[in-house]
Amino acid sequence: MGHPKFGRCDGISRRDCLRVGSLSALGLTLADRFRRPAFASGGTGGRAKSCILLWLDGGPSHLETFDLKPMAPAEVRGPFRPIATSVSGMQLCELLPETAKLAGKLAIIRSMTSPLGEHGLANHYLLTGYHPSPVLRYPSYGSVLSHTRPGRSILPPYVAIPESLGAGAGFLGSECEPFVAGGDPAKPDFRVRDLDFFPEVDAARLGRRREYLEAFDQVQAGLETAAPDADSEFDRAYRLVTSGQAKRAFDLSLEPEAVRARYGPRTFGQSCLLARRLVEAGVPFVSVSHTGWDTHEGLELSLKSGYSGAKIGVGLIPTFDLGFSALLSDLSERGLLDETLVIAMGEFGRTPKINTRGGRDHWPRVFSVVLAGGGVPGGQVIGASDRMGESPLDNPVTPNDLAHTLYTLLGVDPDRELQTADGRPVPVNQGGRLIRELT
Amino acid sequence: MLAFSSIRLVVLAILSADPQRPVHFDTEIIPVLTRAGCNAGACHGAAAGRGGFRLSLLGADPAADHESIVHQFEGRRVHPVDPELSLLLRKPTGGLDHGGDVVLREDGPGFERIMSWIRAGSPRGAPRTLTAFEVMKEASIGDELPVEVPLRAVASFDGGPPEDVTRWTLWTSTDPSAVRVESDHVVKLSRPGQHVLIGRFLDRVVAVRFSVPLPAEPVDLTAEPRNGFIDDEVLRVLSELRLPVSPPASDAVWLRRVSLDLTGRLPAPERTEAFLADASSEKRGRMVETLLQDDGFADFWTWRLAKLLRLHSLPNEPESLRAYSVWLRGEIVRGAGLDSLARQLLTATGDSHVVGPANFGRMVGDARGHAELFSRFFLGSRMGCANCHNHPLDRWTQDDYHGLAAAFAKLDRGRQVRWLPRGEVTNLRTNEPAVPRIPGVRDLAAGDDPPRELTSWLFEEEPRLFARATVNRLWRGMFGRGLVEPTDDLRDTNPATHPELLDQLADDFIANGYDIRQTLRRIALSETYGRGEAVLPGNVADDRFYSRAYSRPLEPEVLMDAIADVTGVADSFPGSGFGRAIEIVDPLVPVTALDLLGRCPSAGGCDEGMAGTGGLPAQLHLLNGDLINRKLISDEGRLGQRIAEGRSDREIVAEFHLLGLGRQPTDAELTAWCERLATGDVRQRRLRLEDFVWSLLNSRSFRDNH
Numbered sequence A: 001m002g003h004p005k006f007g008r009c010d011g012i013s014r015r016d017c018l019r020v021g022s023l024s025a026l027g028l029t030l031a032d033r034f035r036r037p038a039f040a041s042g043g044t045g046g047r048a049k050s051c052i053l054l055w056l057d058g059g060p061s062h063l064e065t066f067d068l069k070p071m072a073p074a075e076v077r078g079p080f081r082p083i084a085t086s087v088s089g090m091q092l093c094e095l096l097p098e099t100a101k102l103a104g105k106l107a108i109i110r111s112m113t114s115p116l117g118e119h120g121l122a123n124h125y126l127l128t129g130y131h132p133s134p135v136l137r138y139p140s141y142g143s144v145l146s147h148t149r150p151g152r153s154i155l156p157p158y159v160a161i162p163e164s165l166g167a168g169a170g171f172l173g174s175e176c177e178p179f180v181a182g183g184d185p186a187k188p189d190f191r192v193r194d195l196d197f198f199p200e201v202d203a204a205r206l207g208r209r210r211e212y213l214e215a216f217d218q219v220q221a222g223l224e225t226a227a228p229d230a231d232s233e234f235d236r237a238y239r240l241v242t243s244g245q246a247k248r249a250f251d252l253s254l255e256p257e258a259v260r261a262r263y264g265p266r267t268f269g270q271s272c273l274l275a276r277r278l279v280e281a282g283v284p285f286v287s288v289s290h291t292g293w294d295t296h297e298g299l300e301l302s303l304k305s306g307y308s309g310a311k312i313g314v315g316l317i318p319t320f321d322l323g324f325s326a327l328l329s330d331l332s333e334r335g336l337l338d339e340t341l342v343i344a345m346g347e348f349g350r351t352p353k354i355n356t357r358g359g360r361d362h363w364p365r366v367f368s369v370v371l372a373g374g375g376v377p378g379g380q381v382i383g384a385s386d387r388m389g390e391s392p393l394d395n396p397v398t399p400n401d402l403a404h405t406l407y408t409l410l411g412v413d414p415d416r417e418l419q420t421a422d423g424r425p426v427p428v429n430q431g432g433r434l435i436r437e438l439t
Numbered sequence B: 001m002l003a004f005s006s007i008r009l010v011v012l013a014i015l016s017a018d019p020q021r022p023v024h025f026d027t028e029i030i031p032v033l034t035r036a037g038c039n040a041g042a043c044h045g046a047a048a049g050r051g052g053f054r055l056s057l058l059g060a061d062p063a064a065d066h067e068s069i070v071h072q073f074e075g076r077r078v079h080p081v082d083p084e085l086s087l088l089l090r091k092p093t094g095g096l097d098h099g100g101d102v103v104l105r106e107d108g109p110g111f112e113r114i115m116s117w118i119r120a121g122s123p124r125g126a127p128r129t130l131t132a133f134e135v136m137k138e139a140s141i142g143d144e145l146p147v148e149v150p151l152r153a154v155a156s157f158d159g160g161p162p163e164d165v166t167r168w169t170l171w172t173s174t175d176p177s178a179v180r181v182e183s184d185h186v187v188k189l190s191r192p193g194q195h196v197l198i199g200r201f202l203d204r205v206v207a208v209r210f211s212v213p214l215p216a217e218p219v220d221l222t223a224e225p226r227n228g229f230i231d232d233e234v235l236r237v238l239s240e241l242r243l244p245v246s247p248p249a250s251d252a253v254w255l256r257r258v259s260l261d262l263t264g265r266l267p268a269p270e271r272t273e274a275f276l277a278d279a280s281s282e283k284r285g286r287m288v289e290t291l292l293q294d295d296g297f298a299d300f301w302t303w304r305l306a307k308l309l310r311l312h313s314l315p316n317e318p319e320s321l322r323a324y325s326v327w328l329r330g331e332i333v334r335g336a337g338l339d340s341l342a343r344q345l346l347t348a349t350g351d352s353h354v355v356g357p358a359n360f361g362r363m364v365g366d367a368r369g370h371a372e373l374f375s376r377f378f379l380g381s382r383m384g385c386a387n388c389h390n391h392p393l394d395r396w397t398q399d400d401y402h403g404l405a406a407a408f409a410k411l412d413r414g415r416q417v418r419w420l421p422r423g424e425v426t427n428l429r430t431n432e433p434a435v436p437r438i439p440g441v442r443d444l445a446a447g448d449d450p451p452r453e454l455t456s457w458l459f460e461e462e463p464r465l466f467a468r469a470t471v472n473r474l475w476r477g478m479f480g481r482g483l484v485e486p487t488d489d490l491r492d493t494n495p496a497t498h499p500e501l502l503d504q505l506a507d508d509f510i511a512n513g514y515d516i517r518q519t520l521r522r523i524a525l526s527e528t529y530g531r532g533e534a535v536l537p538g539n540v541a542d543d544r545f546y547s548r549a550y551s552r553p554l555e556p557e558v559l560m561d562a563i564a565d566v567t568g569v570a571d572s573f574p575g576s577g578f579g580r581a582i583e584i585v586d587p588l589v590p591v592t593a594l595d596l597l598g599r600c601p602s603a604g605g606c607d608e609g610m611a612g613t614g615g616l617p618a619q620l621h622l623l624n625g626d627l628i629n630r631k632l633i634s635d636e637g638r639l640g641q642r643i644a645e646g647r648s649d650r651e652i653v654a655e656f657h658l659l660g661l662g663r664q665p666t667d668a669e670l671t672a673w674c675e676r677l678a679t680g681d682v683r684q685r686r687l688r689l690e691d692f693v694w695s696l697l698n699s700r701s702f703r704d705n706h
Helices: A014-018 A097-101 A119-128 A141-148 A203-223 A233-242 A244-249 A257-262 A267-280 A299-305 A316-333 A399-409 B005-013 B025-036 B062-070 B109-119 B229-241 B251-263 B269-277 B283-293 B295-308 B318-333 B338-347 B356-363 B367-379 B398-407 B450-461 B463-479 B499-511 B516-524 B556-567 B592-597 B615-624 B626-633 B638-644 B649-661 B667-677 B682-698
Strands: A050-056 A082-084 A091-093 A106-112 A158-161 A285-290 A340-345 A367-373 A380-382 A392-394 A417-419 A425-427 B130-136 B147-150 B152-157 B170-173 B179-181 B186-189 B193-201 B204-212 B416-419 B571-573 B577-579
Touching: A050 A141, A050 A267, A050 A316, A082 A097, A097 A316, A106 A392, A106 A399, A119 A399, A141 A158, A141 A285, A141 A399, A158 A267, A203 A233, A203 B667, A203 B682, A233 A244, A233 B615, A244 A267, A257 A267, A257 A316, A267 A285, A267 A316, A285 A316, A299 A316, A316 A340, A316 A367, A340 A399, B025 B062, B025 B109, B025 B170, B130 B193, B130 B204, B152 B193, B170 B179, B179 B193, B186 B204, B204 B229, B229 B499, B251 B269, B251 B283, B251 B295, B251 B516, B269 B649, B283 B295, B283 B516, B295 B318, B318 B338, B318 B356, B338 B356, B338 B450, B338 B463, B356 B367, B356 B416, B367 B398, B367 B463, B398 B450, B450 B463, B463 B499, B463 B516, B499 B516, B556 B592, B556 B626, B556 B638, B556 B649, B556 B682, B592 B615, B615 B626, B615 B682, B626 B682, B638 B649, B638 B682, B649 B667, B649 B682, B667 B682
Parallel strands: A050 A285, A050 A340, A106 A380, A158 A285
Antiparallel strands: A082 A091, A106 A367, A340 A367, A417 A425, B130 B152, B147 B186, B170 B193, B179 B186, B193 B204, B571 B577
């Protein structure tokens, strides 16, 4: 009956005491209080140490990115043509030339399918693997990982760049929410919120403040013998802001100009670069959100050029191509790709027929998701959509299956039970199936 | 001492089921499936079933289950000629591959029962209703641990004589390391404390409480000071558990605590000094009266109620929130009973820009949201589970949930709040329009007026429901935890730490006209509330029986205001200019610092007890952000002014201690601070003093309510 503890992301189950019916306060030893959940490991795969989720917010068109239909009628085919890739038989959109060179590293699922075509609901489904429920907010991948892999690392376990995604910690509570970087990594003066010293408060003064604080807390500790948190929130924050190493992980300005240029000058690329730095420094889960993919109208413009009259395309796809390809090759060159799972996806695909405003609307019945690294065999396409990119033709994969597989790849047992605040056990994943091709 | 006598009497009267009577599906087969876990949410009880076989969650719908077992899948689940070949038996025993492993033993009674039921032709049987279900156990537990305790569960059908259903009851321990179910009828207790075992039989769930004393000498608490029934009850439980009591808190600690709990503010220095100097034995009583009449009390409890009622601004209608919050504050100022406030919430109609309480139903989108808010606020109960299936741990059924929603279905939630002639919600169980219903009690008739019926149910028929939910929240406001936790999840299977005390407080609340001040006064003047937080060797592990005081972090808004008060630099908020964070009842007002400190960010409200302390982002903000730092460097702030006035380190240290910690520093502390701060350099002195105030504001002494 080993219910996993409803722990904090730092592993101390403060909320034990709040668990319904668990009135066994007495006899609770300190050893119990500081017990941390067992490190989930094993399962099939589980090679990935960390994960970078590139979230293409709004629902990217599968027909303009990873699943083109050159033989379909013009109103389905759309404005762009496919190009060959380094993998024979695998074609991608012409706006993804850099990604095409790395096709040998990609696993593309072209038969993703979901019934949910509204942003909020679909977000939740793709980011948690659970259908949204009116009674329970499920935790997203990063929060589950924070919960199941509490480290004593100086860096937070889940960082969201630049802003958080639609789904957060859900019932795991605020302690498993992501650490939000904020700001715009593409700006020259970009800094992560509250990581830098306040003006005129240098390390020496911070050291003094810590010393003074200890003086106050010793007075307090004299009153209680209930041990204060061995590793308090203050200690963690203090270590983070005073550890040069940890702070450097967040500091993009330390990257050589050539590397920064490689990722492209825009927010998405620089966010990818920051994600790479964090993963390199040991952060288990980083999300990068790339907004604007909800292309109901003028799809060609927003996907390709970005603005009318642009000489070089700075639309969504070229921006993605640059950042994504730079991230994969950079990780690969550093020997990190094999232990870093990279996923690019949005909440659904787009309607097969281009609408009267030159856009495509929401289409969850079939869409594509791309994975690389983390031990996933590359150079493959999983499943297929039909002739019009309308429905899965074979091997349909649900977001639930994807969740099951991602957790497995990340070494989290999908059957592991989490606990809601009111004591309801909820498995990490329910009813999903493993996508064998990815392991 | 074992008290078996009560059990023995009952045992004599218990009948065994008549062996000749055919097995009854609804009341005899379903418990077997429930015990084996077949119809649990993770298995065939899931909404979509498992492996093509679907059962209702925990057997809530026997007709559908009978159909599914006997007739679906071409009848292969039961094999009347060769019962052993039935899938219903072969799968769970592992005879055939089963995704859910082996859950039924061939030599067990469940197997035998299913066999004889199939042999008899798998009948549904005549309807039979469970009319009583009870669990009996020993009244008290001895000293030796571990100890095995026999249990007995009895059920009556159609009002008939009790039958022993112990072996058909599903027992679940909420903490298996303390209570383990050893066999059908024995639990093993292995740790001291209060423990709960849940017994489920058909749709009844009961909580069995075990109180296991510490392996210590009995404590004699008869001489402990007491002030009323709160102390009597708390001391009774403490002595039952053999927990010694910590000495009382000092006047200074008590004053800071009671000021924060009643008004959300630190005591002003003049008030602290006058109180500490006052030698009268009546001074605590007088102070409580002062605080209860303070403006801060009205602000603070308006804010608390606003959070429970989920006040938030509506797009383009600022008038609604204004009318609602002004009305709420007015009710608190005039000391209206909470019953009167509650009646208005249920019945008010009219222009919601003028009539404050008419906005109750506007804070939620629809009738279901209205029903959920109603059950949380009035009953302290989470009914949401029953939207999709009967609540697995509570008495709420889907009919209750949708019936309650139907009671609010005719409400027009536009600006003009009014009851329309029609309006319905669909009962997800039947896919028919739901019948308006008082949950757990009765359907409403066509001509009934739902708000009136609900009001009379709440305040005349079962007043304890609302009273319990409310006093439990008041208790939480004073102690940082409710007698039941979480405070919005009251149910039989989540018992209070002090059930008798909860009832006494509820009855007292009703008897005093639902006056929250009266309940808060009682709590504030109890010895229990006045306990100190010093830990004794014997009560280290106690975190819920009030043998000592428990410190808890200041809520984000209270902390922000306290920082502003101590630094002497007020905050500026969007829309309202300078003000106090506690006056922001609208969670949609953007205040980055509050978000970072961990306030509930959503208009939809948060589960009570879920509010975090903000974690790492909060700490980083306190460390490097401008919330504290900007205030410290301000020349208009308290520190800047005191330095400009030429005050000594000693004076400044003393003033900030008094302000922030509610006490004078000891001589030793003063001396130590003066040594730390001493420097000949003016600039250095300023920086050191800033660091001193910063440390004070970050210390546990300041950030916690002790």
